[in-house]
Amino acid sequence: MSDAAGATKQPWEALLLAVAETGDRDAFSRLFAHFAPRVKSYLLRQGSSPSQAEDIAQETLALLWRKAGLFDPEKASASTWIFRIARNQMIDRIRRRKRPELDPNDPLLTPAAEPAPDRQASKQEDIAAVRSALAELPEKQREVIMLSFFEEDPHPAIAEKLQLPIGTVKSRIRLALARLDTLLDRNAHGES
Amino acid sequence: MDRHHHLPDDLLLAYAAGSLAEGWSLAVASHLTYCLSCRQRDGALEAIGTAALEEMPPEPMDAGAFEACMARAESAEAEQPGNVVAGSNTPAPLRQYLGCDIDAVKWSPLGGGIRQHLIETGDETRARLLFIPPGEDVPQHTHQGLELTLVLAGSFADGDEEFHAGDIEVADETVDHTPVSGPNGPCICLAVTDAPLVFRSWLPRMIQRFAKI
Numbered sequence: 001m002s003d004a005a006g007a008t009k010q011p012w013e014a015l016l017l018a019v020a021e022t023g024d025r026d027a028f029s030r031l032f033a034h035f036a037p038r039v040k041s042y043l044l045r046q047g048s049s050p051s052q053a054e055d056i057a058q059e060t061l062a063l064l065w066r067k068a069g070l071f072d073p074e075k076a077s078a079s080t081w082i083f084r085i086a087r088n089q090m091i092d093r094i095r096r097r098k099r100p101e102l103d104p105n106d107p108l109l110t111p112a113a114e115p116a117p118d119r120q121a122s123k124q125e126d127i128a129a130v131r132s133a134l135a136e137l138p139e140k141q142r143e144v145i146m147l148s149f150f151e152e153d154p155h156p157a158i159a160e161k162l163q164l165p166i167g168t169v170k171s172r173i174r175l176a177l178a179r180l181d182t183l184l185d186r187n188a189h190g191e192s
Numbered sequence: 193m194d195r196h197h198h199l200p201d202d203l204l205l206a207y208a209a210g211s212l213a214e215g216w217s218l219a220v221a222s223h224l225t226y227c228l229s230c231r232q233r234d235g236a237l238e239a240i241g242t243a244a245l246e247e248m249p250p251e252p253m254d255a256g257a258f259e260a261c262m263a264r265a266e267s268a269e270a271e272q273p274g275n276v277v278a279g280s281n282t283p284a285p286l287r288q289y290l291g292c293d294i295d296a297v298k299w300s301p302l303g304g305g306i307r308q309h310l311i312e313t314g315d316e317t318r319a320r321l322l323f324i325p326p327g328e329d330v331p332q333h334t335h336q337g338l339e340l341t342l343v344l345a346g347s348f349a350d351g352d353e354e355f356h357a358g359d360i361e362v363a364d365e366t367v368d369h370t371p372v373s374g375p376n377g378p379c380i381c382l383a384v385t386d387a388p389l390v391f392r393s394w395l396p397r398m399i400q401r402f403a404k405i
Contacts, residue, residue: 032257032258036253036258037251038251039245041249041251042245044251045248054254057257061261062261062262062264065266066265070271070273079242079245082242082245083242097314097315099214100214100217100220100222100285102221102285103225103276103284105273105276106225106283107276107278107279107280108280108282110226110227110358111228125235125236127239127242130239131246148205148211149240170202173201174201177201177205180240
C-alpha cells in the first residue's frame with residue numbers, strides 16, 4: 001500500500017480494506033481525493049446545484065467510511081461500491097425516489113454463493129477493461145451509453161438531445177451494449 | 193438468453209443507472225434475488241456506470257471538504273449488516289414493502305377465487321400481489337404498457353411457457369395472454385404495470401372498476 005503503488009495501480013480495494021480494518025485516515029484521504037471530485041461532477045451532470053453536489057459528494061464519501069466494514073472485494077470492486085453509494089444518494093436526494101435493492105445476504109439468494117473462480121474471471125466487472133472497451137466504441141454508441149447513466153428519463157431525453165426517434169435511441173443502445181460485450185470478450189482473450 | 197424468463201437489457205440498464213421507476217425496480221430487485229444470470233448482467237451494467245463515473249472530469253471540492261466529510265463520517269456509527277430473516281419465502285426488497293411474508297398479507301377478493309394485495313409506490317407504477325387458486329385462468333388481457341410478473345409461489349403457464357418461483361414474465365402491449373396457474377397449489381405473484389390492464393370480456397371489466405387493477 002505504498003504511495004507509488006497508489007499512483008500507478010490504484011489499489012482502491014486495499015485502501016478501502018485499510019479503512020475497514022484499522023480506520024486508516026490516510027487511506028481514506030486518498031480515496032476521497034480521487035473519488036469525491038468525480039462524484040461531485042457526476043451529481044452536477046444529474047442536474048444538482050453546485051452546493052447540493054458538494055453536500056451529496058461529502059455525504060457519499062462519509063457513507064463510504066461508515067459502510068467500509070461491509071465491503072467485500074470478492075463481490076465488487078471498490079469503485080463500483082462507490083458508484084452504487086453515489087447513485088443511490090442521487091436517486092434519494094435529487095430525484096426523491098425510492099430504489100428497491102437486492103439484499104446480498106438474503107437467504108433466498110439463488111444460488112446462495114457465487115463461485116469464487118467465476119467472480120475472479122468476470123471480465124465484465126473489471127473496470128479498467130470496461131473503460132478501454134468503452135474507448136473503442138464508435139463515438140455515437142459511446143455517447144448513448146454514457147447519457148443513459150446521466151438522464152432521469154433517458155430515452156426521451158437522448159432522443160431530444162440527439163434529434164433522433166426514440167426507436168433509434170433504443171436500438172443504438174442495444175447495439176452499443178452488444179458491441180461492448182464483443183470488445184470485452186475479445187480483449188479478455190488477448191486478441192486484437 | 194430466454195427473454196421471457198429473464199430481464200431484458202433496457203430494464204437492467206435503467207435499474208443500474210438509477211432511472212427505473214419504483215414499481216419496476218421492486219420487480220427487478222426481487223427477481224435478482226432468484227436469478228444468477230440477471231445478477232451478473234446487473235453487475236456488468238453497474239461496471240459501465242462505474243466506468244462512466246471514473247471518466248467524469250473531476251470537479252474541485254470546496255476548501256475544508258475532507259475535514260467536513262471526516263466529521264460527518266464519524267458522527268454516526270459504522271453500518272452493520274442488516275438482519276436477515278431465515279426461512280422467509282419472500283425476497284428482502286419485497287418484504288420491506290409488505291412488512292411481512294407473502295403468506296401473511298391481507299388479501300382482497302377479485303372474483304373467481306383470485307385475490308390481490310395492492311402495494312403502495314411513490315410513482316406512476318402500480319404494483320400488487322396476486323393470489324390465483326390452482327388451475328385458474330387469469331382473464332385474458334392485453335396491456336397498454338409493460339407488465340412484469342414475478343412468480344413467488346406455485347407456477348403459471350402462458351401458452352407453452354411455464355413460469356416457476358423466481359421466474360419473471362415481461363409482457364408488453366403486443367402480448368394478448370391468458371395465464372393459467374399451475375395445478376399444484378395456488379400461484380402467488382408480484383405484478384407490476386404502468387397502465388390499467390385491458391380485459392377482453394365484460395365480467396372482469398366490472399371487477400376492474402372496483403378493484404383498481
